Amino acid sequence: MVQPESEIKLEYDSKGMPFRRLGPSGLRVPLFSYGGWLTLGQSVVGDPCKEIIKTAFENGINMFDTAEAYNKGECEKELGRVFKELGLRRTDLVITTKLFWGVRAGPNAGGLSRKHIIEGTQESLARLQVEYVDVIFAHRCDVNVPMEEIVRAFNYVIDKGWAFYWGTSEWTAQQLEEAYHVANKLGLVGPVSEQCQHHMFHRDRAEKEYAPIYKKYHLGNTVFSPLASGLLTGKYNDGIPKGSRFDVEKDFFSSTIKALQSPEGQEKIRKVKELTKLAKEELDTTPGNLALAWVAKNPNTSTVILGATKPEQLLENLKALKVIPKLTPEIIKKIEKILDNKPESHPTYGRPALDEFGKHLY
Numbered sequence: 001m002v003q004p005e006s007e008i009k010l011e012y013d014s015k016g017m018p019f020r021r022l023g024p025s026g027l028r029v030p031l032f033s034y035g036g037w038l039t040l041g042q043s044v045v046g047d048p049c050k051e052i053i054k055t056a057f058e059n060g061i062n063m064f065d066t067a068e069a070y071n072k073g074e075c076e077k078e079l080g081r082v083f084k085e086l087g088l089r090r091t092d093l094v095i096t097t098k099l100f101w102g103v104r105a106g107p108n109a110g111g112l113s114r115k116h117i118i119e120g121t122q123e124s125l126a127r128l129q130v131e132y133v134d135v136i137f138a139h140r141c142d143v144n145v146p147m148e149e150i151v152r153a154f155n156y157v158i159d160k161g162w163a164f165y166w167g168t169s170e171w172t173a174q175q176l177e178e179a180y181h182v183a184n185k186l187g188l189v190g191p192v193s194e195q196c197q198h199h200m201f202h203r204d205r206a207e208k209e210y211a212p213i214y215k216k217y218h219l220g221n222t223v224f225s226p227l228a229s230g231l232l233t234g235k236y237n238d239g240i241p242k243g244s245r246f247d248v249e250k251d252f253f254s255s256t257i258k259a260l261q262s263p264e265g266q267e268k269i270r271k272v273k274e275l276t277k278l279a280k281e282e283l284d285t286t287p288g289n290l291a292l293a294w295v296a297k298n299p300n301t302s303t304v305i306l307g308a309t310k311p312e313q314l315l316e317n318l319k320a321l322k323v324i325p326k327l328t329p330e331i332i333k334k335i336e337k338i339l340d341n342k343p344e345s346h347p348t349y350g351r352p353a354l355d356e357f358g359k360h361l362y
């Protein structure tokens, strides 16, 4: 159903936001998007949700990520309510949601069976108060469902017009290969995007494991947790501030908090402090914006999903757009020296490495 013009109260203005294609698809996604994990419908409810989304939209962010599992559907409900109240044009928005964990217990209330993919999609659409989402993600792979059933079910959802594309989240490269193989064999569409954790302290899957997948299928990453839940802003350098994520969600993050006290954790804090110095002295920016710009610069990143509990955090994080052009090869070299965690290339066993052009012939 075409949305009546009388419902539109806020027109979209990209405000200079760069756009990239979502992997091999024709869909244009903003380089920075916003997601509501642990925030919308959970630590942030009611009008403050509207303030965050309005701030995002008015500053060029028109893509919003959620999941059925985010506080058992409450995040989707808040987003749906706010889109309506703000009077946003559906065609201006890119809405993504994810299925896997469900919103209630039950043998078929989650996972990636055809039953849950179809029923879960319908329930998400109802909570979001929309007729379709732009991309529907498999929030994790379900190893107990045949891949053919998963691929067929997501294609059914697309054919019904309930989603335009499908994607995966935290699948292994092997699981993705199987999905593409099945889709190609059956003449169906494969995933266009992975929603994968990628930040300065979490690199292997996004930078090494998926390398052949990017080359063969042009998969685009919708990066999650780009600030390592806030660690890369430096806010945890001297303990856990009251009201921060690690304070509010201390049970969920108990192992992360414990790991921060270990020698490895303390080493991360030391690196954040060094990155802070580099950011300030050479780029006139913050460590958080350096971290966001760094992951946005990666050519396999389609969008970086920002998290924020307040509009001010979003405005601060969007300043990272101005840092991206400052990341020269010399600065990247300095960052790599501090991080000292660049994933190693696959071994050549003594044979000479391929040159730049040879590498692209995979």
Ligand SMILES: NC(=O)c1ccc[n+]([C@@H]2O[C@H](COP(=O)([O-])OP(=O)(O)OC[C@H]3O[C@@H](n4cnc5c(N)ncnc54)[C@H](OP(=O)(O)O)[C@@H]3O)[C@@H](O)[C@H]2O)c1
Binding pocket: 034, 035, 036, 037, 038, 039, 065, 066, 139, 169, 170, 195, 196, 223, 224, 225, 226, 227, 228, 229, 230, 233, 235, 243, 244, 245, 246, 288, 305, 306, 307, 308, 309, 310, 313, 314, 316, 317
């Ligand atoms: N597919 C998946 O499995 C998966 C998993 C996780 C996330 N995601 C998606 O990715 C989105 C982003 O992930 P994330 O929220 O973990 O991202 P993140 O950027 O790593 O962390 C965001 C949190 O850091 C803090 N923060 C952000 N900007 C700040 C600033 N300028 N100064 C100080 N603190 C700041 C805020 O928490 P406090 O203010 O509470 O400290 C904010 O909620 C999620 O909302 C979700 O849509 C997907």
